Amino acid sequence: MKKLAIISTHPIQYNAPWFKLMATRGNVELKVFYTWSQAADTVKDKTFGQDIKWDIPLLEGYDYEFVENVSKKPGSHHFFGIDNPALITQVKAFTPDALLCFGWSFKSHFKAMRYFHGKIPVWFRGDSTLLDETGGIKTSLRRLILKTVYRYVDKAFYVGQANKAYFLKHGLKEHQLVYAPHAVNNAHFEDTDARNYEHRALQWKRELGIPEQQTTVIFAGKFEKKKQPDVLIDAIIAANKNRQQPIALVMIGSGPMDQVIKEKAKRQDNIWMLPFQNQTMMPLVYRLGSVFCLPSQGPGETWGLAMNEAMASSRPVIATDKVGGVKDMVLQDVNSYCFQHDQVSALVEILETLSSETLKVMGLNAKEHSNKFTLERIVMAVESTIGGSQIKEVQ
Structure with missing residues (x-):
């Protein structure tokens, strides 16, 4: 059986499920090396302004190690925030047949990519796009740097169309790119008789005082400039002036724009505010609404995995052209x-022009489309690339 070493900063709610799935399938022996040891239990999110501890297991079902991070300012927001002198030694001890690295812009990740290049296949996973490029000298210099970085990559697993264009622009060739779409654990958002998500969400809506049949828009995320939550509120207010039946808006989250958002919302009868909700609540959060809105202007909205979650919950989305996954997810x-x-x-x-009837039909279409973006597709892409073992069909 081929062995795959994965380097990632810390346990992430979107990656851990497919690590576990790959381990369960048994076609590849994997081990994840986490380089931000300080984030073993919680991640300090500067934008949310709080420590985040996910309420779903992120370290179960697969093999992993935390590599000591000696950075004086540990974190995943700057190059020297991830500094692991023992990383290469620990990876070598695993004797992998290939290395998959999440992100290059950290001291130890880049060092490992350079060290293992030419020794074993070095693979890369990232979701950057060209959507926020503005041209000029800075863009040209960054292009040169990135072309140098990606010379150490044998193959890249691209998440969608915008990400593929980015890799091609920075020197990787078509034969080096493998499609492994961004995905969430769709099963987590699937409604069943036991879970009763729709009914529970309807009860929650009643408790909040939102009329049962009122068309409702959901915003769930960080209250920060790039996501334009204030623009969404202004648009709701403007639209309601021309609607016979007003739209309700539920704003869920927190961030640096807290006060701005609260000031705008408190003067409106059709806007509700809720705090950050953890992963176990998200299937209910999306079902509180008729449609989910992601009005980002960027920079850095490289995919928008909330779209996957909303669609898996049978809810359509409203998103901007600056959201990296729009070309793939939005019909x-x-x-x-x-x-x-x-x-x-x-x-x-x-x-x-939103209507409940139309949104219900679009929600069914969204659910069907979300089935094309699965953890199984990611795992099978990796398994097929490492080769050397009999690949089992997805059950």
Whole structure:
């Protein structure tokens, strides 16, 4: 059986499920090396302004090690925040047949990529896009740097169309790219008789005082400039002036724009505010609404995995052209809506025309489309690339 070493900063709620799935399938022996040892239990999220401890298991079902991080300022927001003198030694002790690295812009990750290049296949997983590029000298210099970085990569697992374009622009060739779509644990969002998500969400809606039949928009995320939560509130207010039946808006989260958002919301009868909700509550969060909105202007909205979660919950989405996964996830006017990030009038127009009946149909289409983005597809892409073992069919 081939052995795969994976380097990642810390346990992430979107990656741990497919690590576990790969280990369970038994086609590849994997071991994950976590380089931000200080984040073993919780991650200090500067934007949310709180420590985040996910309420789903992230270290079960697969082999892993935490490598000591000696950085004086540990964190995943700067190059020297991840400094692991023992990383290469620990990876070598595992004797892997290939190395998969998540992110290059950390001291130890880049050092490991350079060290193992030419010794074993070095693979890369990232979701960067070209959507936020502005041109000029800075972009040209960054292009040169990135082309140098990716010379140490034998293959990259790209998450979607925008990410593929990014890799091609930075020197990787078509034959070096393997499609492994961004995905969430769709099964977590699947409704069953035992879970009763729809009924529980409806009860929650009643408790909040939102009329049962009122078309409701959900925003769930960080209250920060790049996500434009204030723009969404303004658009809802504008749209409701032209609607016979007003739209309700539920804002879920926190962040540096807390006060701005609360000030805007408190003057409106159709806006509700809720705090950050953990993973076990998210299937209910999306079902509180008729549609989920991700109005980001960037930079850095490289995919928008909340879209996957909403669609897996049978809810359509409204997202901007600056959300990296839009080209893959959004079928315009079929399962969701897309508008230009700086055209608030386009968002208002979408909101003005929303109807519960149409959204229900679009939600069913969204659910069907979400089935193309699965953990199984990621795992099978990796298994097929490492080769050398009999690949089992997905059950």
